[in-house]
Amino acid sequence: MQPILSLVGVNKSFGALQVADNISLDLPRGQALGIIGPNGAGKSTLFNLIGGALPVSSGEIRFDGQDITRQRANQRCRQGIARSFQIPHPFTGMSVYENLLVAASFGGGKTDQARDILTRTGLLDKANVQVGTLSLLERKRLELARALATQPKLLLLDEIAGGLTEGECQALVRTICDIRDSGVSIIWIEHIVHALVAVVERLIVIDFGKIIIIAQGAPAEVMATPLVQEIYMGIEIDDHAA
Numbered sequence: 202m203q204p205i206l207s208l209v210g211v212n213k214s215f216g217a218l219q220v221a222d223n224i225s226l227d228l229p230r231g232q233a234l235g236i237i238g239p240n241g242a243g244k245s246t247l248f249n250l251i252g253g254a255l256p257v258s259s260g261e262i263r264f265d266g267q268d269i270t271r272q273r274a275n276q277r278c279r280q281g282i283a284r285s286f287q288i289p290h291p292f293t294g295m296s297v298y299e300n301l302l303v304a305a306s307f308g309g310g311k312t313d314q315a316r317d318i319l320t321r322t323g324l325l326d327k328a329n330v331q332v333g334t335l336s337l338l339e340r341k342r343l344e345l346a347r348a349l350a351t352q353p354k355l356l357l358l359d360e361i362a363g364g365l366t367e368g369e370c371q372a373l374v375r376t377i378c379d380i381r382d383s384g385v386s387i388i389w390i391e392h393i394v395h396a397l398v399a400v401v402e403r404l405i406v407i408d409f410g411k412i413i414i415i416a417q418g419a420p421a422e423v424m425a426t427p428l429v430q431e432i433y434m435g436i437e438i439d440d441h442a443a
């Protein structure tokens with residue numbers, strides 16, 4: 202089957218700084234892919250390139266059978282690419298429900314699905330609450346809900362588990378597993394490795410300074426390779442990953 206997303210020889214430079222160096226990557230339809238790599242490696246930039254917030258310097262991005270390389274972010278959103286942001290920026294003066302309506306109108310989603318999305322993300326009882334009063338876990342859930350409101354085929358999650366307690370992290374993992382099981386393809390960038398490997402079936406490690414894929418495959422195998430161990434000394438897959 203045709204991959205949902207393909208990057209073909211993608212390069213990105215900020216002036217003299219080359220952040221993406223000839224990246225080629227296929228995401229099979231329905232796959233949950235994890236990406237880990239040190240701060241500054243270019244992970245969020247990769248999402249900016251896929252989502253259309255930044256143009257590629259060269260190379261091609263294909264989504265769902267189409268060349269989207271030159272499409273704007275809102276066009277890509279309508280095609281079915283949604284992302285959560287490392288630093289969420291919801292409309293804090295609006296309610297949870299109103300935030301979903303705005304997201305649905307930006308993407309290709311239908312507003313009558315808001316209730317279902319709130320249920321799936323555990324926010325139904327917060328529908329009429331002002332976003333400014335939400336807890337951290339609830340704001341993370343809102344990031345997921347806003348992304349789902351655009352009816353995505355591909356969900357890009359950028360370090361969504363950061364700052365949560367272990368119990369909250371597990372709750373978020375369950376919600377992301379539900380989204381995965383509903384058939385949405387996922388790329389998840391995350392420092393909290395045990396949360397990531399509980400969800401993804403393939404893991405890619407990128408090295409500092411540039412996006413160079415240094416290892417990919419089944420999460421446990423990738424984490425066991427000596428190079429990854431060296432880079433990730435101190436970050437271990439713990440019991441939760443089993």
Ligand SMILES: Nc1ncnc2c1ncn2[C@@H]1O[C@H](COP(=O)(O)OP(=O)(O)O)[C@@H](O)[C@H]1O
Pocket residue numbers: 215220238239240241242243244245246247
């Ligand atoms: N819009 C931008 N303009 C200039 N430099 C940028 C821009 N976005 C990111 N960078 C630089 O690119 C590198 C990778 O950043 P980023 O993608 O945020 O890394 P990561 O998410 O892996 O921590 C960093 O050196 C960062 O300063």
Ligand SMILES: [Mg+2]
Pocket residue numbers: 244245246287
């Ligand atoms: Mg980042």
